[in-house]
Amino acid sequence: MSTSKMHIKKGDNVMVVSGKEKGKKGKVLLISRSTSRAIVEALNMMTHHERPSRRSPQGGIVQREAPIHVSNLMPICGKCGKPTRVGRRILEDGATVRVCKRCSEIIDLG
Ligand SMILES: [Zn+2]
Incomplete structure (x- = not known):
């Protein structure tokens, strides 16, 4: 990268x-x-x-x-409504998503 x-x-x-x-x-x-x-x-x-x-x-x-x-x-974060650090996770299909480090919900593709 x-x-x-x-x-x-x-x-x-x-x-x-x-x-x-x-x-x-x-x-x-x-x-x-x-x-x-x-x-x-x-x-x-x-x-x-x-x-x-x-x-x-x-x-x-x-x-x-x-x-x-x-x-x-x-x-x-659109899920928990709080300012958050963002992590990244790779899904099974290979797509990368941004995840909220507070609630661990997926924010969006990214
Ligand atoms: Zn959240």
């Missing part, structure tokens, strides 16, 4: 476990493998000042999600 798989992926519901957004939950919209950072819906909002453009002739201030390092995020 050349690259280690990340413990979260796009579409996961995650909880922030450290930093200023600690304790907040959101859905992963995007992951950058190169920077190990994720965009989480409505979390870590940053203010951007937009220059006037055709779309917004006055320019303006917009709120946008800033990336959060994946080490600050923990997936929330």
